[in-house]
Amino acid sequence: MNTTAAQLLAPTSGRRRTTDRVMRAVLALGTVVALIPLVLVIYYLFSRGLKGMSSTFFTSDPTGNFLGDPGGVKSAILGTLEIVALASAIAIPVGIGVALYLVEFGKKTLFAHVVRYFIDVMTGVPSIVFGLFIYVTLVTSKIGGSFTGWKGSLALALLMLPVVTRSAEVVLDLVPESLREAALALGVPRWKVTLKIVLPTALPGLITGSLLAVARGMGETAPLLFTSATVMGTTYNLGERMNSLPVQIFNDISQPNDAIVNRAWASALTLVLIILTITLIARVAARRSRVA
Amino acid sequence: MESGAARIKPADRPIFERSAAARRADPLFRAGLTVLAGLVLVLLAFFFVFLIVKARPALAHQGVFSFVFSNDWNPSKDVFGAWPLLAGTLITSATALVIGVPVAVATALYITELSPARLRQPLTILVELLAAVPSVVYGLWGVFVLIPKLRGTESNVADSLSFLPFVGGNVAGPNYFIAGLLLAIMILPIVSAISREVISTVPAEHKEAALALGATRWEMIRIAVLPYSRSGITGAALLGLGRAVGETIAVVLVIGNSTVVGKQIFDQGYSLAAVIANEFGEAANDPLHAGALIAAGLVLFILTLGINGLARGLVVRAERRQGTRLPPPTETAAALVTPEERPA
Numbered sequence: 322m323n324t325t326a327a328q329l330l331a332p333t334s335g336r337r338r339t340t341d342r343v344m345r346a347v348l349a350l351g352t353v354v355a356l357i358p359l360v361l362v363i364y365y366l367f368s369r370g371l372k373g374m375s376s377t378f379f380t381s382d383p384t385g386n387f388l389g390d391p392g393g394v395k396s397a398i399l400g401t402l403e404i405v406a407l408a409s410a411i412a413i414p415v416g417i418g419v420a421l422y423l424v425e426f427g428k429k430t431l432f433a434h435v436v437r438y439f440i441d442v443m444t445g446v447p448s449i450v451f452g453l454f455i456y457v458t459l460v461t462s463k464i465g466g467s468f469t470g471w472k473g474s475l476a477l478a479l480l481m482l483p484v485v486t487r488s489a490e491v492v493l494d495l496v497p498e499s500l501r502e503a504a505l506a507l508g509v510p511r512w513k514v515t516l517k518i519v520l521p522t523a524l525p526g527l528i529t530g531s532l533l534a535v536a537r538g539m540g541e542t543a544p545l546l547f548t549s550a551t552v553m554g555t556t557y558n559l560g561e562r563m564n565s566l567p568v569q570i571f572n573d574i575s576q577p578n579d580a581i582v583n584r585a586w587a588s589a590l591t592l593v594l595i596i597l598t599i600t601l602i603a604r605v606a607a608r609r610s611r612v613a
Numbered sequence: 614m615e616s617g618a619a620r621i622k623p624a625d626r627p628i629f630e631r632s633a634a635a636r637r638a639d640p641l642f643r644a645g646l647t648v649l650a651g652l653v654l655v656l657l658a659f660f661f662v663f664l665i666v667k668a669r670p671a672l673a674h675q676g677v678f679s680f681v682f683s684n685d686w687n688p689s690k691d692v693f694g695a696w697p698l699l700a701g702t703l704i705t706s707a708t709a710l711v712i713g714v715p716v717a718v719a720t721a722l723y724i725t726e727l728s729p730a731r732l733r734q735p736l737t738i739l740v741e742l743l744a745a746v747p748s749v750v751y752g753l754w755g756v757f758v759l760i761p762k763l764r765g766t767e768s769n770v771a772d773s774l775s776f777l778p779f780v781g782g783n784v785a786g787p788n789y790f791i792a793g794l795l796l797a798i799m800i801l802p803i804v805s806a807i808s809r810e811v812i813s814t815v816p817a818e819h820k821e822a823a824l825a826l827g828a829t830r831w832e833m834i835r836i837a838v839l840p841y842s843r844s845g846i847t848g849a850a851l852l853g854l855g856r857a858v859g860e861t862i863a864v865v866l867v868i869g870n871s872t873v874v875g876k877q878i879f880d881q882g883y884s885l886a887a888v889i890a891n892e893f894g895e896a897a898n899d900p901l902h903a904g905a906l907i908a909a910g911l912v913l914f915i916l917t918l919g920i921n922g923l924a925r926g927l928v929v930r931a932e933r934r935q936g937t938r939l940p941p942p943t944e945t946a947a948a949l950v951t952p953e954e955r956p957a
Contacts, residue, residue, distance in 0.1 A: 341832065358743065450914050541747070
């Protein structure tokens, strides 16, 4: 469209036009290159993962046999769900609480700035360092047993907290000031305004942010390696060692047995599908929030 | 738009005065949330101090300088020179940046400036899907697909490009390059997402002015978009570097875990994060060894703090020109709000 106007004035030289075409192609190529690994990972996940899904994959625990039937990953799936559920129960309320403080009360005070800064710092801390934190404080001191599921949850909660807070802050900021003012003008106390007006208005966005944090926590291996550790059997007691999908996959990779490696691929497929489902729900919730 | 209503206190309105109990609720609510926010700071400080205390025996045994820079990691002899680990972390992260950042920036530029409007959303989602794959899955894929499939190509490159520094010689199965490549894939979504955010803050007037002067699309990108977003893109690259430095599980699976510093890019190596994941089991009953691993975690922590602090500064500065706040550093940003929705 700009070419016609440009030609009227001074024709774009052939060299410039060629450069333009080449650079556009390079940028498009870059985008294609970026998507190659995605396609490859998904292809291998399905082609190898489906092979590893035996009839007892979801219904039996790992047997620990190096030869013969390696068993399924029931304990790992349930363990992941339990650990992440507890982590979410900690990280989401606390994370949203901190965001509420920042948006409703802290605003531009120095303390709020400091809190914001350290929340940012937390998002950059490597996940293994969170595992290490919990390891040195809770595991080595043997508080409530050595390796336990709830310690894994705590490590994951530390990881998820800044994600929840940062996303919650963004959506809480979007709640129109006029809504708060209207409620306050009617004599509603501040805490009721926050809980009954601000939170419900921002709810879809809060759900999106929280779910994305859950998805993030679900795939983490490093914080669980030395907090909840690993175990064969299914347990519903967060006070014991607990198996989890990422750790199960991590352990299976280094086994010199095709059946176990196949189980790793099948577990990876399961994990990715769970995470994608959560991400998808989060996106649907995000679409709702645009309407609000 | 400061809330003027906040100034209305029950005391100003004696007719509707609240009961004493009702009046106490608000300060209590506020105090509760403040304590929660403060708790985060206390927790971080506590952890930091605890790490230092636990790392102390090993650091005192080895000496801080020697811990970081001496080239000998031998836990069985109580020698902890973490240089091979630090070197591995730096080599793999640098490789990741060299491969990942150009691709990520190209993707961001293509999506924001060139792609047809109806491809924009799907492309954004696809690139972000890369971030939804857990690192252990990348590791699995690296071990059973990348390493065997790339071995031939790596050998060819090592032979034909052996005149380059750090290239040539034997190709090990797991090596620095494979780890760097995996890291490049893993940092791609975040670098691309933040670059996209930054590029979208380039004022339309700048771009239109360039086009009106007869610039081609690429020239418009080169003279209007890139100079304006350079510091933001640098920040995005640094955030990616922070991710790459701290990544553990994918790296530990494909780097080879050798405590000797490799002479070239296709040699085996080790990284700070990988050594922690690998050796903590055997270190559990040896305070000195455990201390050394915690010290490695501390180095990692400080390294990522520095990198992220710098990155954040750059991105915030780039965004502030537009009057917007920094989006959440994760991929959540794009899912939550489009830039024009963000309040000024």
